Amino acid sequence: MNGISPGNRLIEALDEADREAVLALACPVEFAQGQIFHEPGDPVDHVYFIEHGVVSAVAVLHDGRTVETVMVGFEGVAGATAAATPQIATTRNVAQMAGGARRIEAARLRALAASRPAIRAVLAAYIAALQAELEQSAACNALHRAEQRLAKWLLRCHDRVDGAAFNLTQEYMASMLGSQRTTVNEAAQSLQKSGAITYSRGRITVLDRAALERAACECYRAADAFRPRRPAA
Known part of the structure; x- marks a missing residue:
């Protein structure tokens, strides 16, 4: 175990009264990979306060390509x-790695946030951080090499999971990075040759x-305020 504890960071950041108010609306759920x-x-x-596992928002183009x-x-x-505010999804939200979350009806959470300023402030700060990440990602996808982007993406996965190994196929990584499978394969081989990772049969360590x-490119640390802190080995 690497010391990553269960629980959602945003909920844990609230004081006891606000935390209990959120949890009173929440239903614990488990989700499978995919x-x-x-x-x-x-x-x-519904919104999902993730406690363990990883969920990705994925843009889907008309020709089936994704990023x-x-x-x-x-x-x-x-x-x-x-x-x-009420939303219609513009991306596919998919579980990249299995885990668990606290699910809350979006309308009920909006009503709660309207009456509790601390909850509203925490959510607003997180949404602002997501916007900053989206802006950085636009530059990253356009300007950085595949190996840099793959290294960044693997670090972000590593920050969010318990342990050093996870199951990710080349096809899946290519779909997340918006790259060709051969490009991802070359990038993974380069990282393996450097000693950063091992990769075999869809399992990365x-x-x-x-x-x-x-x-990794500079984008890994760009949105540092909400980047999970991985405990030192």
Whole structure:
């Protein structure tokens, strides 16, 4: 175990009264890898305060190509903008890694936030951080090499999971990065040659996190305020 504790960081940041008010509305749920929470065009009726596991918001183009826009783990909320105003999903929200969450009806959370300023402030700060991440991602996808982007993406996964190994196929990573499978394969091989990771049969193990950080682009640390802090080994 690496010391990542269960629980949602945003809920834990609230004082006891506000935390209990949120939890009173919440239903604990588990989700499997690949589970879809929303498709583009769906009303976002529920939000999910992730406690463990990883959920990705994925843009889906008409030709079927995809690219991840936002990654959410225990630090955040899937469907967060629906906590501020009614939303129709513009991305696919899918579980990248299995886990658990606290599910709350979006309308009930909006009503609660309207009456409790501290809850409203925490949600607003998180949504602002997501916007900053989206803006940085636009530059990253356009300007940075595949190896840099893959290293960044793997670090973000590593921050949010318990342990150094996780199951991710080349096809899946390519769909998240908006790249060709051959491009991702070459990037993964380069990271493996550097000693940062091992990769075999869809299973990635982070061997040298410092090396992975050196390989990543600057975007990994750009939205630092809401980046999960991984305990030191």
